[in-house]
Amino acid sequence: MDNAKYDTRDVKQCCGNKLGIEFRGGKEYNGWYCLDGKKAARITIPKGRKPVPPGTYKSMASQLKLAVGEFDNLLSCLMTRSAYEAKLRDRTNRVD
Amino acid sequence: MRPVPRSAETGSTRSRISFPFESDIVGFGVYTSARLQVSGTRPEPSFQTQEAVIVPPVRNLWAAFEAASPGAITFITKLATKRLLRPLTASIEPDADGYIAKLQEVNLYGFGDSRSEALDALRRDVESLYDDLMADNEFTNEWLSVKAFLKDIIVDG
Numbered sequence: 001m002d003n004a005k006y007d008t009r010d011v012k013q014c015c016g017n018k019l020g021i022e023f024r025g026g027k028e029y030n031g032w033y034c035l036d037g038k039k040a041a042r043i044t045i046p047k048g049r050k051p052v053p054p055g056t057y058k059s060m061a062s063q064l065k066l067a068v069g070e071f072d073n074l075l076s077c078l079m080t081r082s083a084y085e086a087k088l089r090d091r092t093n094r095v096d
Numbered sequence: 097m098r099p100v101p102r103s104a105e106t107g108s109t110r111s112r113i114s115f116p117f118e119s120d121i122v123g124f125g126v127y128t129s130a131r132l133q134v135s136g137t138r139p140e141p142s143f144q145t146q147e148a149v150i151v152p153p154v155r156n157l158w159a160a161f162e163a164a165s166p167g168a169i170t171f172i173t174k175l176a177t178k179r180l181l182r183p184l185t186a187s188i189e190p191d192a193d194g195y196i197a198k199l200q201e202v203n204l205y206g207f208g209d210s211r212s213e214a215l216d217a218l219r220r221d222v223e224s225l226y227d228d229l230m231a232d233n234e235f236t237n238e239w240l241s242v243k244a245f246l247k248d249i250i251v252d253g
Contacts, residue, residue: 028206028217030224040236042228044221046207053192059205092236 007050
């Protein structure tokens with residue numbers, strides 16, 4: 001788990017730049033990832049935590065329907081947006 | 097009112113209340129065991145005395161459970177700007193130098209420096225999600241189910 005490498009701003013930046021998630025401000029940041037025009041995953045990112053606490057990191061991964069290792073890959077640029085979308089599509093279809 | 101049987105009628109040989117109260121609670125990966133014992137002079141049976149005998153052990157058991165479990169379970173009964181018709185369940189556990197409160201019914205969490213801050217953050221997130229879901233219907237089926245669930249238990253104002 002690479003939580004120690006990142007603070008919450010890094011996570012927000014990655015989710016914004018890579019996944020195109022638009023965050024709404026407030027005491028925490030909230031944003032939706034849209035798949036085929038429908039909101040499919042919602043992530044909450046607390047403000048100003050350096051590094052990201054492990055439980056929070058796991059929860060953010062789970063909100064994006066990713067395992068912790070996959071979330072590490074997403075943040076470290078190993079996972080592209082299309083790779084993420086393929087995983088999300090698979091996991092959303094399984095639930096739906 | 098139906099009379100409560102006395103010990104003489106039931107054949108019990110106990111003249112004092114002395115019942116070990118042991119319970120194992122398993123839920124959400126949290127396990128604890130508590131043994132509580134209550135003793136005292138048997139009161140005249142009535143609704144009030146029965147409640148007085150039963151309620152404290154339950155309270156004590158809950159306190160023991162909360163203290164013993166690392167991921168203490170708590171209930172959210174209030175939100176800041178909306179009303180909850182049924183409580184939501186949350187677990188709170190330490191997370192680095194703070195605490196994380198996770199909702200059991202929906203994949204939401206709140207982080208804070210203290211347990212109460214984490215719970216407050218979780219409450220805000222519940223309301224924020226509710227507002228998001230009520231805005232339109234452009235969600236996957238999974239989120240539409242969450243919407244139906246929250247619509248049933250949250251009332252505006």
